[in-house]
Amino acid sequence: MIQVEKFTEAEIISRIINGEKALYEIIVRRFNPYLYKIGRSYNYTHEDTQDLMQETFIDAYKNLLQFEGRAGFKTWIIRIMMNNCYRKRGKSSFKNEIMQDVNEHSTPMFTNRNNDTDKIIQNRELGHIIENALEKIPFDYRIVFSLREINGLNVAETVEMLNISEANVKVRLNRAKTMLRNEIESTYSASELFEFNLIYCDAMVENVMEKINEL
Template structure:
């Protein structure tokens, strides 16, 4: 039997659709951090973000038959989460942006690779600094930063998610970094932002699985 951590999303979906509902827990645990970061990037509080995550996981479960494997599953489920966030804010989408010169060789904002993630996550003061800093950035730039720097999507995926050009992704990311650079310590990695604590992950799994088992 293949260990659950080695199963691809396509394999999990195929088996879930075949009747193995319990395997959907792997999806929930695997994508909890990504969806949490998206919700928080929209400035939703912890509880509202969890509600949106639960709604997204259930929406995704109901739509598994529509996922044909042509897109990356991470981008597919993030798109569902973003749509739910958009709907909650009654936001129509991003507007056109005036183009400026783009530096394709821009360096990552976070470059330190030897930090202790567990100790940083426990540093609530730092967490508040990061959240507050991102919260002050306009949503257009905040979402590009979240998708590229925090969730690890590439330029093309980010452009597709936000319905903007690749050049606009680079422009917005550079501007977001400029806004944040003066407020956030450069010694912390982007992956440490908005970490989703395992205690919340367990609760999310329990709630989602309870809902889909009733479907």
């Protein structure tokens, strides 16, 4: 297995473009979790999300020369994933929203109060509650929540990704948190949602690299 932490993204991309195709495995492993969370935020099943991820990784590989580095690679590849999800979804999100007051100092939806792995495993049922709660939230709020709280994008990156105003990002995030608070307790960190297990990661790497080697 290639050591995934050895190179920077710029180094990896440069070397892939220059013919070191095998290094694309690093890209797949590094961004598997982010793309998985995006797909699940669109309420796609695990299987559909995997298909969309594979499509996205192959699209990204084919278009590496178009990555200009003005934005982070994570933002770039998430955008490709979102475009693929959007096409599959077949309908656009609403463009207008009534503005309401935004709490600039709102606290994070999830607080990592306990890092006890055994407790997390024993309380895996709460993870299903969180997933079910997110599925009930309208897409426009769910995707903002996913980008900001789960995938770790900042406000500016989310604005660029969704083409909405900074104020709307904050409004939608706060509304999403309010909806979720009605369903769940703030027990786990958001990064624990929709984890892409290593067994699935290995399979995704194998499938993507097989397709890449055929190009």
